[in-house]
Amino acid sequence: MIRLQGVRKRYPGADIDVLCGVDLTIGDYDFVSIVGRSGSGKTTLLNLIGGLDSAYDGAIEVDGEELRSFADIELSELRNRKFGHVFQAYHLLDHLTCRENVSVAALFARGEMRRDASWVRQRAEEVLETVGLDGAGRRRPSTLSGGERQRVALARALFHQPAVLLCDEPTGNLDVETGREIVGLLSDLHRNGDMTIVAATHDEMISAAGARVLRLHDGRFVDPEGETE
Numbered sequence: 001m002i003r004l005q006g007v008r009k010r011y012p013g014a015d016i017d018v019l020c021g022v023d024l025t026i027g028d029y030d031f032v033s034i035v036g037r038s039g040s041g042k043t044t045l046l047n048l049i050g051g052l053d054s055a056y057d058g059a060i061e062v063d064g065e066e067l068r069s070f071a072d073i074e075l076s077e078l079r080n081r082k083f084g085h086v087f088q089a090y091h092l093l094d095h096l097t098c099r100e101n102v103s104v105a106a107l108f109a110r111g112e113m114r115r116d117a118s119w120v121r122q123r124a125e126e127v128l129e130t131v132g133l134d135g136a137g138r139r140r141p142s143t144l145s146g147g148e149r150q151r152v153a154l155a156r157a158l159f160h161q162p163a164v165l166l167c168d169e170p171t172g173n174l175d176v177e178t179g180r181e182i183v184g185l186l187s188d189l190h191r192n193g194d195m196t197i198v199a200a201t202h203d204e205m206i207s208a209a210g211a212r213v214l215r216l217h218d219g220r221f222v223d224p225e226g227e228t229e
Helices: 042-049 072-082 098-102 104-108 117-130 146-158 176-192 204-209
Strands: 002-009 019-026 031-035 057-062 083-086 164-168 196-201 212-217 220-222
Touching: 002 042, 019 042, 019 220, 031 042, 031 176, 031 204, 042 164, 042 196, 072 083, 083 146, 098 104, 098 117, 098 146, 117 146, 146 176, 164 176, 176 196, 176 204, 196 204
Parallel strands: 031 196, 031 212, 083 164, 164 196
Antiparallel strands: 002 019, 002 057, 212 220
8 A cells, every 4th residue: 555645845946846745545456547748747756656765745655654764775675675667768777688687676685585596587587578578688678679678677677576566658768559568568467466556657558558547737636627636
């Protein structure tokens, strides 16, 4: 369960809030699409939910615990264990193979999440196969199409079997047909796995796939007619 109460966010030097007192509850296994134009606060909202940004007013709880109550190392461990992040720009490292990109989180694993090299290699191959890239483990990202790179980024997010998958414009850099394939993959993951998916998007295909569609406008959730909730 994820709960936001009165969440406000303003970046240093800005004159207005990016998020203006947002309230939101996301249940376990939800598929939520957050739609809105560029600058509406979608990416900021995902970063706050996923613990990538801790400078905010209000409260953000994950499984009943306020994110700001975690020390830095605890928050890092929570992100590694609980959340998988899929970014529009992929953020793949071209000096690493696809398999190494997928398993990079294993380098930072601590405690019970630490695994031996054999397990890490096998798990990376498994998630690459899950996203339809079996056999691509030794390739470099520069040799892949945009859709294939997005699949590698998705496999990386799935590596530690996260409870929550956060997707920021996952089809934003893709053509329509490739975007449709990624949307289908997200739908399959939600249907077949014990996973909550939150996707920030302006893509109608993704919003149609989500069980809940929330519209963000100027830092506030609005109903289809544009009235603040």
